[in-house]
Amino acid sequence: MIKSQNLVKEYGSFRAVDKVSFELRKGDILGFLGPNGAGKSTTMKMITGFLPPTSGTASVGGHDIQSHPIEAKRLLGYLPESGPLYQEMTVLEFLKFAGEIRGMDTGARDKALTRVMEICHLENVRHQTIETLSKGFRQRVGMAQAVLHDPSYLVMDEPTDGLDPNQKQEVRKLIASMASDKAIILSTHILEEVEAMCNRVIIIARGRVLVDETPADLLKRHPRHNAVRLVLQSGGPDAVRETLDRIPQVGKVEALGNGWLIHPKHGEVIKPRVWEAARAGNWPVESLENAPLRLEEVFRELTLAPDAKPEKTKPSQKKSREKVEAA
């Protein structure tokens, strides 16, 4: 289990990380999201024991990272941001070093080396010095180093940064395949990655946790959550709008091209209702589908709020609170 309790990091009078708390169990993949400078990397550096926190504690596998750093670090694999590596070593030398410093014996290390070089596709550059590698390959070396000892806890700061689309896909697959027996934290700016891999999302802005929930719950905050898009063949009846308005669960109805964007009143599932209405009215339906939702839009709304405050309320409640505040 990775546990972070009220982690705070201050640089002078500036609070880079402000009381970040969460718990992560084996099997969890936590996606860390947030705008640039939000404090993601700083939080990770504190969890991995590189930066001492100003206050608060973190523990890995039950070992406090401050008081029992060696035990905690033994269980950790860490891919730092922008992969710092010993540039003058070759890939093989570096990975051997990483294995040795973790106390692996030669047999186990060589087996692990073969494994990670295969999954990170490093065989062809094994004797090349790291400084001569391209950025993506350096990132792979960092990745290989992080998983070499098959750690129970993995912390990865932007693991797919700098990789080509194929490699990105492979790394995502790799991470997902490791999930069952590990607890993984990764940060990213690519929101599809979170949807594809993570079962938890933490959005952090200005050092504070804004939300901590599943990607599906996060999507529920989307203004178009459960909205449907109805497209009719030309020459549909004029009474469509009135009929739609009469369905009790339907809220706002917007005209959109030759169709309609239909919002639920309180986030209910309205697709079957709309479908019934269409059949009853014998409308020439061309398509009826859920409105496309993008995590980006949720992210933007959450992090661009003038004063993004930590909040755990659902969107509907939020709206009513805003009304109260406005009044």
Add this chain to the structure above:
Amino acid sequence: MKSVISIFKREFLGYFRSPVAYVFLAVFLIASAGLPWFVGGFFESNEAGLDRFFIFLPWVFLFLIPAVGMRLWSEEKRSGTWELLFTMPVSVTQAVVAKFLAGWAFVSLAIVLTLPMPITIAYLGEPDWGPVISGYFGAILMAGAYLGVCSLASSMTKNQVISFVISVVFCLLLVLLGWSVFNELMLSLNLPVALVDALANFSFVTHFESMVKGLIRVKDLFFFFSLTAFCLCLNILVLER
């Protein structure tokens, strides 16, 4: 222990991964042999000893050991690899000691490579082996103390040039305090003899000179070991933040 060995190995072999190591070894050999020759009149003296070689060592060390020590921590900080190192299961103490030992082994290698000198002298005459052995022993100890200072300096900045300059300044101070010319200058300023002597006790030169003469005294050993240990302890504190 395993991790100490692996850091030591990486660091020591690291010197040879760049041409810097070979340049360093060449410059060291030329300087340490050349200075006594051209400045000290090595072969004009009739003594079949290595005094003149040893006398110049503190000055050779003054520039060359900071050149070895400056990269110890500055480079890790600059390139960010200390983030990797300190998230591995090693303590700061282990890392500091391992890297120090690697640097010390490298410098000791350079010192050992000057051995052809006493061998030449032995061939030419009948040297007194006692001072040669104690002198070499002293040189290696002294190199460790220099390197301790340099390691500390290099942990304080990620800029190698600044680290080099700080190291040279500190080492220079520790050389000057025991340099006869400087001591006489202090005495001529009417400073009390006791004070000058006390200050001289903090110098590399004072303690090294007695070893060059063939004396191995506890207080000299104590000086070199304690100075080294003191610097490394500070070094650890600096890195632990």
